[in-house]
Amino acid sequence: MIETKSVTKKVNTSEGSLQILHPISFEVKPGETIAIIGASGSGKSTLLGLLAGLDEVSGGEIFLDGEPLHRMDEEARARLRGEKVGFIFQSFMLVQSLTALENIMLPAEIAGLDDPKGRANKILKQVGLEHRAHHFPNQLSGGEQQRVAIARAFITQPKILFADEPTGNLDSANSEKVEDLLFAMNEDLQTTLVLVTHDDELAKRCQRQLRMTAGELVEVSPQLKVVEGSMQAGSKQ
Template identity: 65%
Template sequence: MIIQTTAVSKKVETSAGPLTILHAITLAIKAGESVAIVGASGSGKSTLLSLLAGLDIATTGQVLIDNENLGDLDEEQRAKIRADKVGFIFQSFLLIPSLTALENVMLPAELAGRKDAEDQARELLGKVGLGERLTHYPNQLSGGEQQRVAIARAFIGQPKILFADEPTGNLDSTTGHTVEALLFEMNKAHGTTLVMVTHDSTLAQKCDRVLEMQAGELKEQSVNVA
């Protein structure tokens, strides 16, 4: 299993006292599997995704990525795992305002020392329909265009695991279908494990498995039959 959790919970302090966001989540995801996490807003989907990706740490329980227990690592060690093995498509884009679309996509590959960073970034931006917008800054791009830049950036490292938080949520239907195709192309062609949060039931049904969250609990695991 490339991702495993055991009795993972997440609690935060609020003015009204402790609030439990996730309750004892145990799951296992195989390498190369595509998994959708669905559920109502506030059910804990994005929190779970952040824990699986090592962007946040569980209050109790264990999260393992490729047999590495994230709870045993410091932030620098977790950052290295993310850099080496993980791509993340954020719902809020998180592009660097002072960098162009091309530079935003190149950045992870440059940090990894890849000499083909610019060529790869140009190719990926072309695939998401932004070949003519390479030199534009995030504030010169629409929300949908920024989302596509974020998707290209997540792809450039050819990660073992790709996490996506509402990857098509800000896209028109035509571009959304293009992005869906790219997600599953990477999943199939490179054996990339794909884990996504989505409200799109049609997109979820294209995954190998659907996990349903309800009020911070994993209520159901259904396998999609092609």
């Protein structure tokens, strides 16, 4: 479902080129749940952005459901995201001028799906917020906003879901509710899930955990091993 080959990321600064990601190679199989963990500044969100086509690689290759993301311009990446990707952000990223229902409808409308309102009402009920359909984001709690964001991410039934610190802005009670909802819906739709988190307990709910330090994958779960900065699936340590 996702394959990276020697992916790197550099940015230019006033002091010269800064290497954010060192060569990274790994695969994610269809339906897998993967957690990328690490401290702030380790490069995990940068990697997630590259995998989702939100940014361009400096070197290497990324294949998303068989398509060469690294060769695409922004327009082509946006098309691919619209067809195959859902995204959940730490800060919810809801459109403030739209109601909960309208926020959920938006991706379905952009994708040209039939009956976006009917789809949105159905998934709003799944996340337990049908009574909040006509409320605006500023009238919702943080936990409610993230549940709307989850519903929005799943409405197009994406093949791949990326989540960047999905519980980072929530208290422990709301975090648990959001986690349960995220994994339940993901299992129901058999979506491939890649999430970034600094929360080890959340990471343990995924099938595999990858740890990043200073732009390198230096520790992984027992199902994988690191080979010169890359990872091979199915190997024993």
